[in-house]
Amino acid sequence: MADNMWDTHLVVAALKADRADVESYTRVLTETLGDALPAGMVEVERKRGLFGRGGQATSVVVRTPDRHLELRAAKHGGVEAEIRQVVRGVVISRRQVGVDEWLAVFAEVLNGIAAQDAAAREALTRLFGS
Numbered sequence: 463m464a465d466n467m468w469d470t471h472l473v474v475a476a477l478k479a480d481r482a483d484v485e486s487y488t489r490v491l492t493e494t495l496g497d498a499l500p501a502g503m504v505e506v507e508r509k510r511g512l513f514g515r516g517g518q519a520t521s522v523v524v525r526t527p528d529r530h531l532e533l534r535a536a537k538h539g540g541v542e543a544e545i546r547q548v549v550r551g552v553v554i555s556r557r558q559v560g561v562d563e564w565l566a567v568f569a570e571v572l573n574g575i576a577a578q579d580a581a582a583r584e585a586l587t588r589l590f591g592s
Contacts, residue, residue, distance in 0.1 A: 484522060484535045484541055491506075492522075495586075500579075506522050506523075507521045507523075531543075531546075532544045543558070543560060543561050545557050
């Protein structure tokens with residue numbers, strides 16, 4: 463692993479801690495990691511509340527050029543995870559995965575972003591340490 467990159471297992475553990483619902487992951491991805499992720503990379507779908515106000519998050523998608531990583535609320539509670547393979551903007555495959563695998567793939571995405579962007583690397587260093 464290159465210098466200034468984080469151990470994937472440590473990143474997964476930090477992201478996984480006490481997060482059993484999509485709303486929690488949404489807060490982490492949009493607020494905590496907001497400075498490190500490129501604009502438009504995270505898309506949140508919300509269940510509309512009373513009078514059309516934004517309600518609780520029902521899914522969150524992290525978009526990269528070659529993958530879409532989705533977490534969504536399961537029908538009977540908890541979180542479901544899916545990884546989609548994308549080629550030229552077209553989804554060519556979908557795979558249901560466990561949240562741990564989703565987090566491991568997301569940690570790889572974070573390391574890739576940090577390797578290419580100094581501001582992202584600094585934000586991630588503040589969050590996860592060196």
